[in-house]
Amino acid sequence: MRAPDPQVTARLQALGGGARSEPDSVDVPAPSEDDLAWAPPVSLSGYLKASLRARLPAPLREGRWDPGRRGLVVIAVLGLVAVLVAAAVVVRSRAHPVAAVRPDPPPGASVSSGPDPLAAGVTVLVDVEGKVRRPGLVTLPAGARIAQAIAAAGGALPGTDTTSLDLAQKVTDGQQLRVGEPAAVPGSTAGPSTGAASALVNINTASADQLDALPHIGPATAAKIIDWRARHGAFTSVRQLQQVPGIGPSTYEDIAPLVTV
Amino acid sequence: MIAPDLRLLVPAAACWLAVWLAAPWRPGWQIGAALGLGAGAVAGCWRGLALAAVVALLAAGAGLASSGLRAWARTSNPVAQLAAVGADVDVRLQVTGDPLVRDGTAHGRAYHLVIVPAQARALASDDGRAWRLRQPVLVLADDSAWSTLQPSQSVTAAGRLAPPRSGDDVAAVLDARGPPVHADGPSLVQRAAGHVRVGLRHAAAALPGQRAALLPALVDGDTAGLSATTEAEFRATGLTHLVAVSGENLAIVTGVVVGATRRLRLAPRAAAAVTLAAIVAFVVVARPSPSVLRAAVMGGIGAFGLVGGQRRRALGGLSAAVLLLVLADPGLAARPGFALSVLASLGLLVLAPGAAAVLARRLPAWLAAALAVPLAAQIACSPVIAAIGGGLSLTAVPANLLAAPAVAPATLLGVAAAVCAPLSSGVARAAAWCAAWPCAWLLGVAHEGSRVPASIVPWPSGAGGALLLAALTVPLLVAGRRAILRS
Numbered sequence: 001m002r003a004p005d006p007q008v009t010a011r012l013q014a015l016g017g018g019a020r021s022e023p024d025s026v027d028v029p030a031p032s033e034d035d036l037a038w039a040p041p042v043s044l045s046g047y048l049k050a051s052l053r054a055r056l057p058a059p060l061r062e063g064r065w066d067p068g069r070r071g072l073v074v075i076a077v078l079g080l081v082a083v084l085v086a087a088a089v090v091v092r093s094r095a096h097p098v099a100a101v102r103p104d105p106p107p108g109a110s111v112s113s114g115p116d117p118l119a120a121g122v123t124v125l126v127d128v129e130g131k132v133r134r135p136g137l138v139t140l141p142a143g144a145r146i147a148q149a150i151a152a153a154g155g156a157l158p159g160t161d162t163t164s165l166d167l168a169q170k171v172t173d174g175q176q177l178r179v180g181e182p183a184a185v186p187g188s189t190a191g192p193s194t195g196a197a198s199a200l201v202n203i204n205t206a207s208a209d210q211l212d213a214l215p216h217i218g219p220a221t222a223a224k225i226i227d228w229r230a231r232h233g234a235f236t237s238v239r240q241l242q243q244v245p246g247i248g249p250s251t252y253e254d255i256a257p258l259v260t261v
Numbered sequence: 262m263i264a265p266d267l268r269l270l271v272p273a274a275a276c277w278l279a280v281w282l283a284a285p286w287r288p289g290w291q292i293g294a295a296l297g298l299g300a301g302a303v304a305g306c307w308r309g310l311a312l313a314a315v316v317a318l319l320a321a322g323a324g325l326a327s328s329g330l331r332a333w334a335r336t337s338n339p340v341a342q343l344a345a346v347g348a349d350v351d352v353r354l355q356v357t358g359d360p361l362v363r364d365g366t367a368h369g370r371a372y373h374l375v376i377v378p379a380q381a382r383a384l385a386s387d388d389g390r391a392w393r394l395r396q397p398v399l400v401l402a403d404d405s406a407w408s409t410l411q412p413s414q415s416v417t418a419a420g421r422l423a424p425p426r427s428g429d430d431v432a433a434v435l436d437a438r439g440p441p442v443h444a445d446g447p448s449l450v451q452r453a454a455g456h457v458r459v460g461l462r463h464a465a466a467a468l469p470g471q472r473a474a475l476l477p478a479l480v481d482g483d484t485a486g487l488s489a490t491t492e493a494e495f496r497a498t499g500l501t502h503l504v505a506v507s508g509e510n511l512a513i514v515t516g517v518v519v520g521a522t523r524r525l526r527l528a529p530r531a532a533a534a535v536t537l538a539a540i541v542a543f544v545v546v547a548r549p550s551p552s553v554l555r556a557a558v559m560g561g562i563g564a565f566g567l568v569g570g571q572r573r574r575a576l577g578g579l580s581a582a583v584l585l586l587v588l589a590d591p592g593l594a595a596r597p598g599f600a601l602s603v604l605a606s607l608g609l610l611v612l613a614p615g616a617a618a619v620l621a622r623r624l625p626a627w628l629a630a631a632l633a634v635p636l637a638a639q640i641a642c643s644p645v646i647a648a649i650g651g652g653l654s655l656t657a658v659p660a661n662l663l664a665a666p667a668v669a670p671a672t673l674l675g676v677a678a679a680v681c682a683p684l685s686s687g688v689a690r691a692a693a694w695c696a697a698w699p700c701a702w703l704l705g706v707a708h709e710g711s712r713v714p715a716s717i718v719p720w721p722s723g724a725g726g727a728l729l730l731a732a733l734t735v736p737l738l739v740a741g742r743r744a745i746l747r748s
Binding site: 055059060062063064065067071072075076085086089092093094095097098141142143144237249 | 339585
């Protein structure tokens with residue numbers, strides 16, 4: 001028989017003696033009695049391990065697997081760094097509440113380019129008139145209150161009676177506020193209590209019949225609006241109408257100018 | 262022969278597998294499992310467990326910790342909370358990847374959908390609350406203005422938030438209304454990359470038919486112009502890796518750069534720096550897709566190997582790349598592109614040499630070596646392809662064998678066209694014209710290959726299909742090897 005390949009011998013010894021091996025060379029010799037006598041299988045698991053190993057593709061069989069102490073240290077450090085990096089990502093991604101998001105206006109667009117729905121969504125433009133220090137247009141975060149609008153206009157002049165205004169009420173985009181004067185503007189400036197005088201349907205207080213009267217809204221959709229209102233408490237903006245099932249973009253566009261919150 | 266370096270193979274596989282399996286878990290479970298694995302590693306070290314096992318436990322634990330912490334950050338923030346109730350928001354975004362355009366019909370209606378990966382930087386909800394944050398979101402839009410965005414651009418948009426699909430590593434999906442409002446342009450680096458991409462597209466535009474679209478796809482993964490038919494043909498013949506820019510393209514480019522530094526007799530440090538710069542430039546231009554990242558990190562490790570004057574040890578490099586990438590971005594673990602890229606490389610390194618030796622018994626050596634490459638890659642990848650519903654392609658091996666000679670010329674001429682485009686459009690067009698020939702060959706291979714009857718055998722998708730295929734492949738390989746050797 002062939003002289004035993006020293007590489008194979010070394011490998012068999014490394015395996016704890018155990019098994020028939022398939023050398024790389026393609027002419028597979030049958031295990032001779034010599035071989036078996038020299039390396040009897042010590043145990044079933046040892047035999048399986050060795051025979052599995054012998055069937056592995058050459059690069060996996062001959063490679064160096066043991067990471068050693070150095071490998072342990074390298075992986076430990078690498079793992080620690082990975083966890084620290086992940087923690088840093090968590091810290092960096094945290095949400096910080098801010099008073100308002102003021103996205104930079106797009107180049108060339110001025111504040112008065114009102115119809116831009118995206119810009120209008122984040123900030124609202126309100127005309128504060130009457131007895132304030134700086135009457136005129138003020139830009140406010142969406143959802144701001146009348147009190148904030150008055151403050152943004154420099155505050156009410158001393159001695160002005162603001163009790164006729166519901167200072168906690170939210171302003172809407174394009175609204176005109178008259179401070180210290182009887183409310184002359186119909187609709188949006190008036191609170192829900194004066195809804196009777198309003199041409200707009202308040203979707204938070206309207207009955208099913210009132211909603212039914214809106215274009216494209218039938219009794220079924222009206223019921224869904226009321227259902228949404230019941231489940232979510234109230235509409236905080238007209239845009240939330242779009243979350244009601246059955247109100248698509250075209251319906252929404254038609255009814256949005258006719259309703260308020 | 263130097264013994265292959267497999268020291269990182271087990272920890273890398275353990276880390277990848279753990280993160281992949283745990284991806285659908287709640288963050289708390291992932292972190293809990295990470296702590297358990299860490300404790301197991303310490304106890305194992307104490308009890309004298311084999312070092313390889315201790316290291317594997319540590320690597321898996323670190324991967325789970327990294328993945329769990331990130332998942333926790335993604336799920337407990339205003340974006341995710343507002344998405345859960347389907348709120349309307351205004352949001353300021355930074356685009357993080359190329360917009361993807363999907364045209365099609367669903368329920369009898371034509372749709373045009375633009376998908377943009379982005380990071381939400383600021384968020385305002387309808388009830389007047391607002392936050393500054395950094396959370397990944399996926400924008401779905403129907404306005405085509407979204408498709409012109411480039412990575413690094415900041416935009417504002419309005420829309421409705423929705424929860425992401427399970428397994429998507431974003432905090433929410435933004436159903437955008439209307440066009441984005443541009444706040445600023447792309448960064449300097451991204452603008453340069455955009456120039457290169459557009460330059461290549463222009464240089465290729467004069468080529469006839471789908472060649473004009475294939476060249477940018479081949480070089481930088483810019484598949485915008487590719488027709489659905491061509492894409493389907495490449496998929497049917499297992500050539501998709503050419504269209505979606507793959508690690509192979511990066512390897513070809515890196516190989517040429519390394520060859521050039523050798524020819525110029527650059528000092529090892531300078532050579533490594535040049536190679537790294539080329540890799541970074543390629544990643545920026547071709548976008549950091551999972552397979553490009555895999556190849557880039559492997560190439561980067563190889564470049565560091567150059568500094569030490571060591572022979573590059575590819576298996577060790579692949580293991581290290583997998584470990585580093587999964588630790589740094591656990592989302593990669595579940596991406597099919599990442600799995601395909603890693604498995605194809607593994608197939609080439611582990612199976613191809615043996616396959617070539619066995620095949621050489623029956624075939625001329627050159628043909629055996631050429632056939633072993635697509636065979637090994639296909640054997641390694643087909644379970645994953647089956648898992649993602651791609652069936653079992655019977656034409657993939659012959660198609661890849663036929664395509665192989667054209668890939669390197671097409672890629673290199675395309676890269677030359679892209680590099681020259683900002684300098685001279687004439688030179689770029691000439692290079693693109695030369696690249697049209699290999700491109701035509703690739704298109705022909707895909708077209709003819711897809712016409713072969715039963716080119717794709719239907720196969721059950723999902724993990725079951727993958728396991729079944731893998732379980733059938735192993736005995737088949739052993740039997741095939743034995744049959745060839747015995748005869």
